[in-house]
Amino acid sequence: xxxxxxxxxxPDPNYREYLIKTxxxxxxxxxxxxxxxxxxxxxxxxxxxxxxMESSEFPPAMHFFKAKxxxxxxxxxxxxxxxxxxGALHVHDFALVDVEWLVKNVTYRQHCYVCFTDDxxxxxxxxxxxxxxxxxxxxWILLETVRAKIDNTTDLDNGLISNLTLYTDxxxxxxxxxxxxxxxxEETFLAAWGLVTYAPVFKDYFFEGLKRFNxxxxxxxxxxxxxxQTYELNGTINDxxxxxxxxxxxxxxxxAEHSDFFGARVIFTANRGINASQLKxxxxxxxxxxxxxxxxxxxxxxVGREDTGRPLWYFKEPLSLPExxxxxxxxxFHAGETDTQGTDVDQNxxxxxxxxxxxxxxxxxxxxxxxxxxxxxxxxVAVEVCPISNQVLKLVSDLRDHPAAVLMSEGHPLVxxxxxxxxxxxxGLSYDxxxxxxxxxxxxxxxxxxxxxxxxxxxxxxxxxxQKEEALSIWQKKWDKFVVENLP
Amino acid sequence: xxxxxxxxxxPDPNYREYLIKTxxxxxxxxxxxxxxxxxxxxxxxxxxxxxxMESSEFPPAMHFFKAKxxxxxxxxxxxxxxxxxxGALHVHDFALVDVEWLVKNVTYRQHCYVCFTDDxxxxxxxxxxxxxxxxxxxxWILLETVRAKIDNTTDLDNGLISNLTLYTDxxxxxxxxxxxxxxxxEETFLAAWGLVTYAPVFKDYFFEGLKRFNxxxxxxxxxxxxxxQTYELNGTINDxxxxxxxxxxxxxxxxAEHSDFFGARVIFTANRGINASQLKxxxxxxxxxxxxxxxxxxxxxxVGREDTGRPLWYFKEPLSLPExxxxxxxxxFHAGETDTQGTDVDQNxxxxxxxxxxxxxxxxxxxxxxxxxxxxxxxxVAVEVCPISNQVLKLVSDLRDHPAAVLMSEGHPLVxxxxxxxxxxxxGLSYDxxxxxxxxxxxxxxxxxxxxxxxxxxxxxxxxxxQKEEALSIWQKKWDKFVVENLP
Ligand SMILES: [Zn+2]
Ligand SMILES: [Zn+2]
Numbered sequence: 001x002x003x004x005x006x007x008x009x010x011p012d013p014n015y016r017e018y019l020i021k022t023x024x025x026x027x028x029x030x031x032x033x034x035x036x037x038x039x040x041x042x043x044x045x046x047x048x049x050x051x052x053m054e055s056s057e058f059p060p061a062m063h064f065f066k067a068k069x070x071x072x073x074x075x076x077x078x079x080x081x082x083x084x085x086x087g088a089l090h091v092h093d094f095a096l097v098d099v100e101w102l103v104k105n106v107t108y109r110q111h112c113y114v115c116f117t118d119d120x121x122x123x124x125x126x127x128x129x130x131x132x133x134x135x136x137x138x139x140w141i142l143l144e145t146v147r148a149k150i151d152n153t154t155d156l157d158n159g160l161i162s163n164l165t166l167y168t169d170x171x172x173x174x175x176x177x178x179x180x181x182x183x184x185x186e187e188t189f190l191a192a193w194g195l196v197t198y199a200p201v202f203k204d205y206f207f208e209g210l211k212r213f214n215x216x217x218x219x220x221x222x223x224x225x226x227x228x229q230t231y232e233l234n235g236t237i238n239d240x241x242x243x244x245x246x247x248x249x250x251x252x253x254x255x256a257e258h259s260d261f262f263g264a265r266v267i268f269t270a271n272r273g274i275n276a277s278q279l280k281x282x283x284x285x286x287x288x289x290x291x292x293x294x295x296x297x298x299x300x301x302x303v304g305r306e307d308t309g310r311p312l313w314y315f316k317e318p319l320s321l322p323e324x325x326x327x328x329x330x331x332x333f334h335a336g337e338t339d340t341q342g343t344d345v346d347q348n349x350x351x352x353x354x355x356x357x358x359x360x361x362x363x364x365x366x367x368x369x370x371x372x373x374x375x376x377x378x379x380x381v382a383v384e385v386c387p388i389s390n391q392v393l394k395l396v397s398d399l400r401d402h403p404a405a406v407l408m409s410e411g412h413p414l415v416x417x418x419x420x421x422x423x424x425x426x427x428g429l430s431y432d433x434x435x436x437x438x439x440x441x442x443x444x445x446x447x448x449x450x451x452x453x454x455x456x457x458x459x460x461x462x463x464x465x466x467q468k469e470e471a472l473s474i475w476q477k478k479w480d481k482f483v484v485e486n487l488p
Numbered sequence: 489x490x491x492x493x494x495x496x497x498x499p500d501p502n503y504r505e506y507l508i509k510t511x512x513x514x515x516x517x518x519x520x521x522x523x524x525x526x527x528x529x530x531x532x533x534x535x536x537x538x539x540x541m542e543s544s545e546f547p548p549a550m551h552f553f554k555a556k557x558x559x560x561x562x563x564x565x566x567x568x569x570x571x572x573x574x575g576a577l578h579v580h581d582f583a584l585v586d587v588e589w590l591v592k593n594v595t596y597r598q599h600c601y602v603c604f605t606d607d608x609x610x611x612x613x614x615x616x617x618x619x620x621x622x623x624x625x626x627x628w629i630l631l632e633t634v635r636a637k638i639d640n641t642t643d644l645d646n647g648l649i650s651n652l653t654l655y656t657d658x659x660x661x662x663x664x665x666x667x668x669x670x671x672x673x674e675e676t677f678l679a680a681w682g683l684v685t686y687a688p689v690f691k692d693y694f695f696e697g698l699k700r701f702n703x704x705x706x707x708x709x710x711x712x713x714x715x716x717q718t719y720e721l722n723g724t725i726n727d728x729x730x731x732x733x734x735x736x737x738x739x740x741x742x743x744a745e746h747s748d749f750f751g752a753r754v755i756f757t758a759n760r761g762i763n764a765s766q767l768k769x770x771x772x773x774x775x776x777x778x779x780x781x782x783x784x785x786x787x788x789x790x791v792g793r794e795d796t797g798r799p800l801w802y803f804k805e806p807l808s809l810p811e812x813x814x815x816x817x818x819x820x821f822h823a824g825e826t827d828t829q830g831t832d833v834d835q836n837x838x839x840x841x842x843x844x845x846x847x848x849x850x851x852x853x854x855x856x857x858x859x860x861x862x863x864x865x866x867x868x869v870a871v872e873v874c875p876i877s878n879q880v881l882k883l884v885s886d887l888r889d890h891p892a893a894v895l896m897s898e899g900h901p902l903v904x905x906x907x908x909x910x911x912x913x914x915x916g917l918s919y920d921x922x923x924x925x926x927x928x929x930x931x932x933x934x935x936x937x938x939x940x941x942x943x944x945x946x947x948x949x950x951x952x953x954x955q956k957e958e959a960l961s962i963w964q965k966k967w968d969k970f971v972v973e974n975l976p
Binding site for chain 1: 497665828894
């Protein structure tokens with residue numbers, strides 16, 4: 001054609017190709033060297049991803065509660081379930097196990113009482129005798145007695161289940177804004193509280209949690225844990241030291257039974273609703289726990305809704321205490337889990353970094369803070385990206401718009417995690433990996449991205465350099481097996 | 489307190505302050521020097537913004553169709569309406585004037601026929617005799633006759649209005665996904681077509697459009713224009729030269745009547761649905777028009793939905809034609825109006841830059857392309873940000889998540905525009921300025937941001953350096969007056 005002869009006025013296709021490759025090399029996984037087998041797997045993955053993108057209903061563009069049935073049928077999702085994903089570095093103590101287990105197993109145990117609150121929630125308690133009533137709740141009813149009286153317990157159980165999770169058919173109608181969804185979110189924890197802090201259940205719950213993550217091919221956990229007091233049937237209260245020891249015992253037992261599970265560590269968390277002098281006491285206790293349980297205890301964090309809570313800078317004095325005392329208390333702050341810009345709360349990411357945070361929980365607001373973003377990169381502080389959590393808690397609706405798409409395009413250090421999978425109707429880590437890989441990472445990302453995300457979860461963990469090396473070598477074997485087993 | 493004595497372990501507050509200031513100085517308007525009066529205005533603006541942010545219903549977090557009544561009552565919005573905003577650089581020819589005017593004025597003119605399509609839309613035509621039927625539409629009905637027969641024309645007129653706009657009470661239900669909303673969006677243009685391409689209406693429409701933007705304190709327009717053939721009552725067809733001359737005549741008349749309106753230029757647009765050889769012919773015509781009407785003609789663009797259209801690189805040969813011929817045809821490409829990542833379409837922004845685009849229309853995807861973003865900054869190519877358009881066409885739901893928040897935090901060159909205000913139930917430029925300033929720019933941005941945005945709209949326009957200087961000096965006088973008149 002006549003065009004060929006006139007080609008010189010066109011942009012140089014080689015320069016174009018060079019720019020596209022440069023950009024691709026910047027993204028998460030863009031500089032990972034792939035074996036031939038990994039290259040082949042990558043092509044399979046990208047083809048699968050393209051098919052999902054071309055479908056009329058693209059799950060990452062939908063609310064997770066509506067997308068979940070589609071995701072369950074996705075062959076890409078089922079591949080990601082099999083993938084060794086490394087560690088889950090941002091999950092909370094009481095959101096590890098599907099709430100069905102709480103109702104179908106725990107509430108069916110002996111001595112389980114329930115009461116119904118004024119605002120249509122429930123509370124539970126285990127007790128050897130009729131417990132004393134609590135404010136704003138009905139009389140305590142022994143579940144065993146109720147269930148014996150009714151023919152069909154399905155409605156009752158489903159009612160209990162719905163109080164323990166945000167999962168619902170029509171999330172847009174049920175949760176019109178952040179205030180409503182956060183209120184319900186906090187209610188689910190209150191509802192579960194009496195179940196999960198019952199000492200025998202507490203241990204079983206953690207064991208069940210480990211089982212679920214292990215079955216989802218997650219080999220390591222870092223648990224944000226409130227380390228609550230637990231109670232026995234006779235009303236005896238166990239302190240925080242009991243709780244940490246319980247974690248350690250259960251973990252030891254679990255690893256003994258599942259030799260390829262690497263382990264777990266605990267990040268002690270307090271609610272940001274407390275004041276500075278209360279935090280001072282908590283920090284002092286955290287320092288003690290850190291000294292007493294250096295193996296399982298990774299550090300400290302503040303939790304709860306940032307938008308309505310106190311900013312980190314308000315706590316500057318108690319947070320400076322460990323360094324003043326010359327002791328180590330690594331921080332793992334939730335920061336930037338917000339849509340608001342330019343407020344005091346919106347400085348939390350910067351302050352987390354100034355307090356030498358080891359990672360940033362969520363960091364949803366980071367991309368709007370170029371100076372802070374550069375600092376986090378320079379310091380090698382990874383962002384814990386929890387896509388489904390951010391969507392359910394209404395920070396973002398279409399996950400393709402998640403700011404982690406920007407971070408991933410720039411190869412910013414980050415890991416994928418699931419925050420509170422049980423509350424969101426998810427489980428383990430694979431649903432969030434699916435959203436991140438299919439919805440956030442873009443079509444050009446393949447096996448290299450998955451590999452870097454998994455390696456990141458070990459690299460940016462709180463493990464010692466030696467433990468990291470060990471964990472990486474275990475992961476590498478699993479990964480190589482996964483690649484070979486899933487070639488076309 | 490004991491803390492004071494131990495202060496040394498805390499992060500240095502001066503360093504913190506320095507980082508916060510550094511970041512603030514990077515944002516759009518962050519390096520603008522403000523007069524004392526502007527500083528005072530800035531404080532007023534920020535107080536107003538804070539109040540809006542603290543309200544239980546925050547308009548930028550809501551769909552514009554639901555937010556509009558709240559915005560109308562916002563004193564900040566009413567201040568922004570009075571503000572001299574400079575130019576609107578991204579608006580389309582047939583979306584300038586509220587659709588009520590089309591129905592209440594244009595369809596009440598003599599000889600206006602309507603027909604009803606199989607898929608519940610409408611078509612119009614002016615004709616001195618009964619027009620020939622068109623496929624998939626009812627017989628042509630003379631509106632004058634219909635209206636004479638019915639007592640109350642309100643329902644009929646409201647029905648016509650609803651066919652010309654996307655505005656509706658429950659947008660989430662009406663437009664469940666991008667496919668649906670784009671189909672309805674394209675339908676509104678087809679519905680308006682027979683009205684606005686009727687030669688007498690064509691001129692009146694543009695005049696009315698200029699009136700609305702001028703009343704909204706916009707002094708300059710760059711119009712994406714299809715330059716359609718127009719028709720007379722007797723069926724005579726006028727060509728593109730007539731159309732461009734019509735724009736020039738109407739503009740001359742308008743400026744004569746409104747001496748403080750600076751002017752308008754036209755960016756000739758073709759739909760990306762055509763093929764490469766069709767585009768070759770269009771480009772050849774564009775080159776002719778550019779030579780013939782250098783004053784009013786600014787350049788060329790491709791329009792229509794990117795996700796389902798052909799990527800720019802497909803058109804590389806016809807787009808290279810002007811440079812091959814050694815003639816100038818500035819490009820102003822729509823590019824990156826997409827949520828998808830890593831597809832061919834997602835390379836449009838890069839290709840727009842490689843074809844030396846003067847600006848980027850939307851550039852919604854730019855933040856996910858670090859190399860391309862750096863190139864656009866280096867080349868000084870501004871992004872035309874149209875917040876309401878992106879929300880209504882379902883690229884983003886909560887406008888605080890709009891990627892322009894990232895661009896603004898980095899001080900990336902950008903302008904605010906309104907795309908198709910009439911179709912979105914908006915008007916002029918102020919609604920989009922409100923969304924950008926209140927929802928996207930963050931609490932710390934004040935008068936400096938508004939000033940830079942207004943100046944950008946002249947700096948990044950297609951005007952000559954001399955015209956820019958002239959426009960800027962007119963704008964500056966208006967701005968100074970605005971500042972003084974709105975001090976506390
Ligand atoms: Zn969390
Ligand atoms: Zn447009």
